[in-house]
Amino acid sequence: MKYFVLIPDGAADEPQDSLGGKSPLEYASIPTLDRLATQGMVGLTNHVPDSFNPGSEVACMSLMGYDPLTYFTGRAPLEAAAKGISLGPEDWAVRCNLVTIEDQGDGPVMVDFTADHIATPEATELLETAQQGLAKDFPDLKGWEFVPGVSYRNLLLFRGNVGGHCDLGDGLRTTAPHDRVNQLISDAFPRGTGSRLLTEIMEHSETWLKDHAVNRSRKSKGLGIATHVWLWGAGQRPAFRTFKSLYGVQGTMITAVDLLRGLAELAGWRCREVEGATGYLDTDYAAKGQAAIDEFSESDLVCVHVEAPDEAGHEGNALAKVKALEEIDEKIVAPVISHLEQQASNGEPYRVFVCPDHPTFCSTRMHSRGLVPFIIAGIGVDGMSAQSYDEKAVAIGPTITQGSTLIGTLFDDAEGQLNPDTVN
Numbered sequence: 515m516k517y518f519v520l521i522p523d524g525a526a527d528e529p530q531d532s533l534g535g536k537s538p539l540e541y542a543s544i545p546t547l548d549r550l551a552t553q554g555m556v557g558l559t560n561h562v563p564d565s566f567n568p569g570s571e572v573a574c575m576s577l578m579g580y581d582p583l584t585y586f587t588g589r590a591p592l593e594a595a596a597k598g599i600s601l602g603p604e605d606w607a608v609r610c611n612l613v614t615i616e617d618q619g620d621g622p623v624m625v626d627f628t629a630d631h632i633a634t635p636e637a638t639e640l641l642e643t644a645q646q647g648l649a650k651d652f653p654d655l656k657g658w659e660f661v662p663g664v665s666y667r668n669l670l671l672f673r674g675n676v677g678g679h680c681d682l683g684d685g686l687r688t689t690a691p692h693d694r695v696n697q698l699i700s701d702a703f704p705r706g707t708g709s710r711l712l713t714e715i716m717e718h719s720e721t722w723l724k725d726h727a728v729n730r731s732r733k734s735k736g737l738g739i740a741t742h743v744w745l746w747g748a749g750q751r752p753a754f755r756t757f758k759s760l761y762g763v764q765g766t767m768i769t770a771v772d773l774l775r776g777l778a779e780l781a782g783w784r785c786r787e788v789e790g791a792t793g794y795l796d797t798d799y800a801a802k803g804q805a806a807i808d809e810f811s812e813s814d815l816v817c818v819h820v821e822a823p824d825e826a827g828h829e830g831n832a833l834a835k836v837k838a839l840e841e842i843d844e845k846i847v848a849p850v851i852s853h854l855e856q857q858a859s860n861g862e863p864y865r866v867f868v869c870p871d872h873p874t875f876c877s878t879r880m881h882s883r884g885l886v887p888f889i890i891a892g893i894g895v896d897g898m899s900a901q902s903y904d905e906k907a908v909a910i911g912p913t914i915t916q917g918s919t920l921i922g923t924l925f926d927d928a929e930g931q932l933n934p935d936t937v938n
């Protein structure tokens with residue numbers, strides 16, 4: 515049996531005035547997804563437990579079959595995994611943005627959570643200086659290191675194997691800098707277990723970065739500067755069991771997004787990189803489709819994650835979301851299904867799971883909590899004769915409140931019938 519999983523990130527949405535009262539999924543011409551919906555089982559599900567913000571790191575974890583309430587420890591550990599950094603049992607990973615904070619009279623404001631999309635070599639230089647500042651201002655600290663990433667997205671690690679000490683704990687609460695854009699940040703500093711050190715590092719970073727050559731040069735070019743490091747998303751290594759040990763199936767992930775690479779790494783999946791996959795609206799859809807087809811010779815399960823519908827949602831552009839969905843249907847789903855049908859005629863059956871991680875509303879330009887439409891189709895799956903693949907049409911099926919259970923039903927009774935009644 516082969517399994518194809520498609521994650522159209524942020525595809526679920528509301529009816530749009532600009533689309534004649536239809537949602538992007540309803541409006542888009544997506545004949546292959548519509549056919550899968552008609553032939554398969556459909557319904558609605560939720561990948562974001564109430565206690566979490568609706569982020570892709572939580573929702574995609576759930577979609578891959580790992581309940582965030584059990585497995586989610588923070589965003590930074592997933593990003594560390596994506597970089598191939600393995601965390602030891604004592605270690606912590608903290609997400610470290612380079613940001614622009616300005617006092618505009620009423621107090622400090624988060625002007626830019628990307629430090630004007632600072633270039634990677636500049637960020638690397640600033641973090642070298644921050645590392646020196648850490649050694650100078652906190653001479654007793656051991657085991658803390660800044661790890662440059664891409665642009666403003668960097669990490670601060672605590673390595674427990676060098677005899678240092680770390681006060682961070684489960685009660686630590688931090689604030690994502692992109693949630694405070696153009697807002698006062700006086701109350702947004704880390705709180706709870708071990709937060710004091712993180713806050714002190716953030717405060718000291720102002721003096722480390724202030725007159726740095728990188729910032730002087732950016733200023734002279736009229737670019738925004740990195741005034742501070744912002745620490746958030748801290749966590750320890752999540753205790754993932756491999757997907758194969760849970761479900762008996764080897765997976766491959768195809769994505770342009772680091773968080774998904776990290777999840778795949780922790781689940782023990784292969785990661786297949788695709789040239790031209792950008793994580794944006796201009797991604798090479800056909801190359802991703804072809805890569806998926808190729809990967810079926812390596813893995814029994816191939817998951818294609820496409821970020822473009824989410825990006826269109828963040829831009830508030832319903833027509834761009836429609837276009838992204840149409841590209842996904844034509845250039846990824848159609849060729850993959852036609853390949854799988856050909857293999858099926860040679861005796862290798864298949865099943866398909868299609869599900870967005872969370873809605874991204876064009877109206878608010880933000881992720882939202884709420885239900886997303888799914889399809890499970892293929893051999894042994896009783897069809898429900900849904901009219902099409904969209905939020906309204908799939909409502910004829912069940913509502914699965916705990917989305918992390920859904921992928922497991924793909925592997926239920928792989929020889930025989932998969933029946934909607936067995937799903938709850």
Ligand SMILES: [Zn+2]
Nearest residue numbers: 524824874881
């Ligand atoms: Zn998003």
